[in-house]
Amino acid sequence: MTKETIKAEPTKELFVKMMIRDIPLDRAILDLIDNSIDGAHKLRDDENFDGLFTKLTIEKDKFIIEDNCGGISRDILLNQAFMFGKPTNYESTNHSIGRFGIGMKRAIFKIGNSFNLETININSKSNMDINIKEWLKDNKWEFTTNIEDISTLEQDTKTIITITNLHPNISDEFNLEYFLTKLKNDLAFTYSLILNKNFNIFINGEHIRRKEFEIINDANLMPEIINFTFPLEERDEDKLINIKIIAGVSKERDLKQGGWYIFCNDRLILEADKSNITGWDNNELPKYHPDFAYFRGYVFFDSKNAELLPWTTTKTGLNSDSSVYKATSFEMKKALKKVISFLRERAKQESSFKKEKIDNNPLTKLIEEDSIEKNIIEFKNNNDQSFNYIVDNPKNIENIPNGGTISYWKSNEDLNKLKDYLNLSTNKDIGEYTFDYFLELVNENE
Amino acid sequence: MKMSSYRKINYALRPAKNIERKMLLETFRKLSFIDNLSNYRYIGFGSTYFTDFELFHRELNIINMISIEKDKGSRPRFEFNRPYSHVKIEFGNSNDILPRLEYKQKDIIWLDYDGQLNKSTLDDIDTVLSNIEMGSIFLLSINVELHLSLCDEDKKDPKKFIKKQKEYIDTINQQTGLKIDISKFLEPKNNIFKEWNFSKKCQNIINTQIEKTIQDRNNTSEDKIKYQQLFNFHYNDGAKMLTIGGIISDSSFDEIIPKCKFEELFFTSSTDESFLIDTPNLTYREIKYLNKYISLDINKIPKDGSNKKIDSIIPLNDIKKFHKIYRYFPTFTEANL
Numbered sequence: 001m002t003k004e005t006i007k008a009e010p011t012k013e014l015f016v017k018m019m020i021r022d023i024p025l026d027r028a029i030l031d032l033i034d035n036s037i038d039g040a041h042k043l044r045d046d047e048n049f050d051g052l053f054t055k056l057t058i059e060k061d062k063f064i065i066e067d068n069c070g071g072i073s074r075d076i077l078l079n080q081a082f083m084f085g086k087p088t089n090y091e092s093t094n095h096s097i098g099r100f101g102i103g104m105k106r107a108i109f110k111i112g113n114s115f116n117l118e119t120i121n122i123n124s125k126s127n128m129d130i131n132i133k134e135w136l137k138d139n140k141w142e143f144t145t146n147i148e149d150i151s152t153l154e155q156d157t158k159t160i161i162t163i164t165n166l167h168p169n170i171s172d173e174f175n176l177e178y179f180l181t182k183l184k185n186d187l188a189f190t191y192s193l194i195l196n197k198n199f200n201i202f203i204n205g206e207h208i209r210r211k212e213f214e215i216i217n218d219a220n221l222m223p224e225i226i227n228f229t230f231p232l233e234e235r236d237e238d239k240l241i242n243i244k245i246i247a248g249v250s251k252e253r254d255l256k257q258g259g260w261y262i263f264c265n266d267r268l269i270l271e272a273d274k275s276n277i278t279g280w281d282n283n284e285l286p287k288y289h290p291d292f293a294y295f296r297g298y299v300f301f302d303s304k305n306a307e308l309l310p311w312t313t314t315k316t317g318l319n320s321d322s323s324v325y326k327a328t329s330f331e332m333k334k335a336l337k338k339v340i341s342f343l344r345e346r347a348k349q350e351s352s353f354k355k356e357k358i359d360n361n362p363l364t365k366l367i368e369e370d371s372i373e374k375n376i377i378e379f380k381n382n383n384d385q386s387f388n389y390i391v392d393n394p395k396n397i398e399n400i401p402n403g404g405t406i407s408y409w410k411s412n413e414d415l416n417k418l419k420d421y422l423n424l425s426t427n428k429d430i431g432e433y434t435f436d437y438f439l440e441l442v443n444e445n446e
Numbered sequence: 447m448k449m450s451s452y453r454k455i456n457y458a459l460r461p462a463k464n465i466e467r468k469m470l471l472e473t474f475r476k477l478s479f480i481d482n483l484s485n486y487r488y489i490g491f492g493s494t495y496f497t498d499f500e501l502f503h504r505e506l507n508i509i510n511m512i513s514i515e516k517d518k519g520s521r522p523r524f525e526f527n528r529p530y531s532h533v534k535i536e537f538g539n540s541n542d543i544l545p546r547l548e549y550k551q552k553d554i555i556w557l558d559y560d561g562q563l564n565k566s567t568l569d570d571i572d573t574v575l576s577n578i579e580m581g582s583i584f585l586l587s588i589n590v591e592l593h594l595s596l597c598d599e600d601k602k603d604p605k606k607f608i609k610k611q612k613e614y615i616d617t618i619n620q621q622t623g624l625k626i627d628i629s630k631f632l633e634p635k636n637n638i639f640k641e642w643n644f645s646k647k648c649q650n651i652i653n654t655q656i657e658k659t660i661q662d663r664n665n666t667s668e669d670k671i672k673y674q675q676l677f678n679f680h681y682n683d684g685a686k687m688l689t690i691g692g693i694i695s696d697s698s699f700d701e702i703i704p705k706c707k708f709e710e711l712f713f714t715s716s717t718d719e720s721f722l723i724d725t726p727n728l729t730y731r732e733i734k735y736l737n738k739y740i741s742l743d744i745n746k747i748p749k750d751g752s753n754k755k756i757d758s759i760i761p762l763n764d765i766k767k768f769h770k771i772y773r774y775f776p777t778f779t780e781a782n783l
Contacts, residue, residue: 232668284569284573334573386548411610411613411617413613
């Protein structure tokens with residue numbers, strides 16, 4: 001018997017051609033912006049990013065991203081930035097949002113065949129020009145860069161990545177007005193909380209305005225607020241995650257905007273979610289429904305150590321199996337149930353009001369007229385509170401005449417037959433219709 | 447929408463229900479090892495009779511009481527029938543009321559539904575177990591009767607009969623989220639129309655939900671919580687009913703709960719095995735006679751005036767049933783109150 005070596009090294013093609021399939025183009029671009037924001041975090045501990053920016057130029061034949069967020073240091077450029085995956089001893093950034101050590105490379109490969117990277121750090125300056133097709137021909141896992149030691153001020157630091165020789169499909173996308181509009185909109189949502197800290201993002205010269213997230217917070221209608229840390233027994237700031245849940249209602253009954261919004265280190269990773277990932281439509285909770293379109297829930301995961309956060313590598317989703325998310329979703333569900341109960345009551349009241357069974361609809365009025373919304377940013381330091389609402393004289397609103405209910409069993413076959421015949425959707429409707437129909441007959445004969 | 451059963455029958459007159467209530471009472475007394483019973487809150491569905499509220503206040507001195515009442519239309523009637531001003535009535539579905547309550551003290555929560563297991567029952571189980579304090583009791587009762595609207599004519603035609611049964615199971619599955627396998631339910635062993643088989647299915651669903659919620663909750667607490675089943679009753683006052691429930695605790699109760707000695711009560715059950723509250727049909731005179739010699743073995747009960755052995759007068763089976771539950775057996779008599 002002999003011992004032989006089996007080849008198991010990765011190929012460059014794996015990274016250049018395969019890895020890029022996992023991520024949509026817009027998300028790849030967001031990865032590059034994440035790197036700028038991580039740079040901003042390194043520069044400003046106080047998280048006031050005034051004056052810092054990322055500028056994107058997106059055209060048919062080129063893509064440029066430029067920022068003034070500190071540049072890439074000699075050491076990181078040579079030993080870390082172009083590694084595939086993060087080396088075990090990498091230098092981490094507190095509250096970082098770039099996490100997996102693949103974002104920049106993946107984005108470059110996704111977009112084009114050539115790139116130039118120019119970066120100026122306070123101590124060094126470098127410039128590299130790479131043709132990826134040429135690089136693929138070579139077996140070495142290396143790039144070559146020009147680098148010189150300098151000394152400059154922080155405000156003069158910058159990084160510019162220029163990608164040319166775009167892949168034809170990417171070039172087509174960049175040419176679409178729709179792509180740019182959607183990207184701008186995505187950025188306004190995803191980085192809303194970071195833009196609020198005065199960070200600036202431009203696309204083709206246009207300054208991106210942040211999307212405002214709001215929720216009613218009024219003495220008469222208070223959202224649920226829950227704060228906790230995870231792991232529960234962990235006290236070391238560097239190892240724990242701070243979680244804040246805000247759940248309540250918005251003034252706008254908007255089917256699309258209703259749902260949960262989840263942020264990791266202020267970056268939105270799940271937008272207006274109504275799926276069973278956030279608790280809807282499982283055994284205990286109903287399906288999302290127009291009656292619940294007032295619902296807004298916001299969850300903030302924040303940690304110095306980004307690796308602890310429950311996001312997926314594309315940062316477009318939650319790792320719902322993570323224990324921190326399991327603990328959080330339990331609290332989310334409890335809060336959601338309270339709000340759902342309130343919204344159901346509103347819907348019932350509204351329906352009775354429309355049928356003129358009651359002469360008032362105080363809950364709808366409370367939401368739409370008598371309460372004020374607050375930006376979620378203002379809740380940063382709020383302590384726990386319970387979802388609560390107050391309406392005047394809730395007992396006087398019920399004015400349903402005395403009566404009883406009838407219940408009986410019928411086979412699905414018969415029920416469906418009548419549903420089709422009468423064009424009704426629920427069993428209850430059939431029951432009411434057939435009863436009323438018969439009653440009318442009796443009344444006519446009297 | 448189901449007709450509330452208070453319109454059909456006075457709960458106090460259902461003998462098995464009456465016995466169940468007294469058995470629960472006896473169990474609740476043991477909670478005094480954990481805390482003063484007056485520190486507990488009671489949440490139930492009082493209907494217009496509030497029988498459980500009266501009993502638990504009178505016997506346990508529980509003051510903090512909430513009755514959840516879904517029938518909003520008859521609000522004044524429920525308010526009028528409130529036995530004590532300290533009973534608070536919350537109008538609405540339990541689904542909507544339970545999530546909104548605060549759970550800051552120990553509770554005894556009895557969700558005594560009229561209807562069958564459905565999605566909203568599971569929702570309530572989840573809400574209660576997600577929130578209640580350690581040392582609390584949670585139990586629920588549901589109807590586990592299968593109503594078959596099959597006429598005798600259908601029964602004559604086996605094919606049609608089977609088809610109708612299948613349709614019915616389909617509906618049950620839809621309404622309850624149960625997954626009764628239609629192809630198997632006709633086999634004698636699995637036939638859910640047989641005896642308490644449907645109840646076993648329901649128990650299964652309920653226990654799975656309880657486990658799931660406890661597990662979810664344990665993701666958020668350092669001290670793992672436990673649910674210990676105490677009640678698993680079957681009874682039949684005209685419809686088959688199942689009551690299931692237990693106590694919720696964490697490790698801080700590890701030494702106290704054994705002191706309660708719940709297992710000393712012969713009707714408690716920590717397993718899938720139900721305790722059947724089986725009520726004999728006896729006259730007042732018979733009850734008096736049996737009570738008189740209750741400490742004796744049945745065959746030693748003295749003969750009556752006509753020199754007949756008691757089991758030749760009252761069916762032996764009824765005597766046995768009575769002996770099992772006589773301490774809880776109700777006597778109904780007409781009275782002007």
